[in-house]
Amino acid sequence: EDQVTQSPEALRLQEGESSSLNCSYTVSGLRGLFWYRQDPGKGPEFLFTLYSAGEEKEKERLKATLTKKESFLHITAPKPEDSATYLCAVQPDYTGGFKTIFGAGTRLFVKA
Amino acid sequence: KAGVTQTPRYLIKTRGQQVTLSCSPISGHRSVSWYQQTPGQGLQFLFEYFSETQRNKGNFPGRFSGRQFSNSRSEMNVSTLELGDSALYLCASSLAGPGTGELFFGEGSRLTVL
Numbered sequence: 001e002d003q004v005t006q007s008p009e010a011l012r013l014q015e016g017e018s019s020s021l022n023c024s025y026t027v028s029g030l031r032g033l034f035w036y037r038q039d040p041g042k043g044p045e046f047l048f049t050l051y052s053a054g055e056e057k058e059k060e061r062l063k064a065t066l067t068k069k070e071s072f073l074h075i076t077a078p079k080p081e082d083s084a085t086y087l088c089a090v091q092p093d094y095t096g097g098f099k100t101i102f103g104a105g106t107r108l109f110v111k112a
Numbered sequence: 113k114a115g116v117t118q119t120p121r122y123l124i125k126t127r128g129q130q131v132t133l134s135c136s137p138i139s140g141h142r143s144v145s146w147y148q149q150t151p152g153q154g155l156q157f158l159f160e161y162f163s164e165t166q167r168n169k170g171n172f173p174g175r176f177s178g179r180q181f182s183n184s185r186s187e188m189n190v191s192t193l194e195l196g197d198s199a200l201y202l203c204a205s206s207l208a209g210p211g212t213g214e215l216f217f218g219e220g221s222r223l224t225v226l
Contacts, residue, residue, distance in 0.1 A: 100204075
């Protein structure tokens with residue numbers, strides 16, 4: 001069964017304290033792995049797509065990496081405005097469509 | 113460029129009633145997906161439509177149904193509402209072409225079942 005597991009469930013950081021969020025996945029064939037950010041009361045917002053092991057993407061203080069079984073979202077020198085829930089998702093390549101399976105998310109709190 | 117629009121944003125229903133939620137995708141996007149989000153279960157996939165055809169379906173009972181129109185707008189319907197159907201229902205659209213699987217979400221329809 002396709003599955004996405006994110007850890008930790010919640011992470012509290014001081015402003016400027018770098019850290020990483022983990023996403024481990026089990027899927028028969030991977031079309032793509034995605035990271036989204038979700039603020040309270042809003043829909044998720046797309047951040048990155050990764051397609052193959054070894055690939056990396058960066059955007060401001062965020063950097064996403066991918067291995068064959070895991071993805072990491074590295075947050076460098078976070079600011080309070082980075083506080084949000086970060087969701088990892090995978091798209092299997094066998095469904096013939098674009099079914100996306102989400103993890104439960106990591107709630108990030110950044111204190112000034 | 114307008115984003116994904118969902119209506120209504122909030123609604124309250126009682127058990128046994130039915131509800132229809134609407135979603136207008138980003139112009140040019142032909143794939144529309146629906147998700148149920150609850151605090152305990154996270155984002156659960158309901159179904160995906162492309163060119164008026166349901167391509168994928170999640171593990172939800174038959175009370176949950178959907179459809180897509182020729183202009184790519186989509187609706188989902190939940191019949192015989194149960195208390196456990198209270199959730200945020202999110203619609204997402206996608207170009208759904210090679211290398212374009214990212215989803216663009218609306219702000220959701222928050223359903224409360226009393």
